[in-house]
Amino acid sequence: MIGLCIGLAGMVWADLPTDRFTLSWRHSIERVPWEEDYRVTPDGLVLTAARIKGVGAGMEPPEGAQYRDGAWHYRPDLPPIQPLRLARTPEAGDYDLCLDRICYPLSHWIGPPRAEQPAIELWACRLSGGTGGGT
Template identity: 55%
Template sequence: MLGLCLGLAGSIWAQVPAEQMTLSWTHTIEKIRWAEDYRILPNGFILEQARVKGSGAGMEIPADAVLKDGSWHYQPKLPLLPTLRLGRTPEAGDYQLCVSSANNKVQCHAMSYWVGEPTTAQPSIELWACDIPN
């Protein structure tokens, strides 16, 4: 079964069955909500859509973005991403991770639900696609 592994340097801290995921967070400086929708493939992630509530430091809205329901929606044009490396510190707050699997049931939790609270001793985490035993 395809899933999402969370950890660092190949060390698995948690495994979550998933075929798609949405990663959301609040920008630490601008306090603006950001969300990205990914399709999970055996060899990585395809970023299918992103949404941002407004612009700010390092958050320029692409020219082709469309304002809908209070957020700018756009489709980033990125190649397959083998891993996602995320900064994760107590000062920045936590990510929200929503996953859906083959039965289309969506499950949303703070990332700390799966891997514990962010700490200054471990300021990053990696996400990668992995096989999860049934």
């Protein structure tokens, strides 16, 4: 079974049995919410849709984005990402990971952001039948 692994440099800190998720966060300076929807595939994480709920310095919506329901919606055309590397520091705040529309901060699975560990990775991985991992 394919699922989502969270960790760094191939070391799994948590694994989640899911085939899709939404990653959301607030821009560290402008505090504008961003959301990205991913599908988990054997080739990696496929970004299927994205939304920006505002604009600001360095946050212009891409060409072709459409404004509806209070956000700029767009569909990036990218190959599968394997791994997806995220900057994660106490100053910037945490990401939320949403599964079946229920959202939790990444700290729910791997603890709070720490200055000495300023990045994490998400990747598609083969699960060994477990129930999702610990920290």
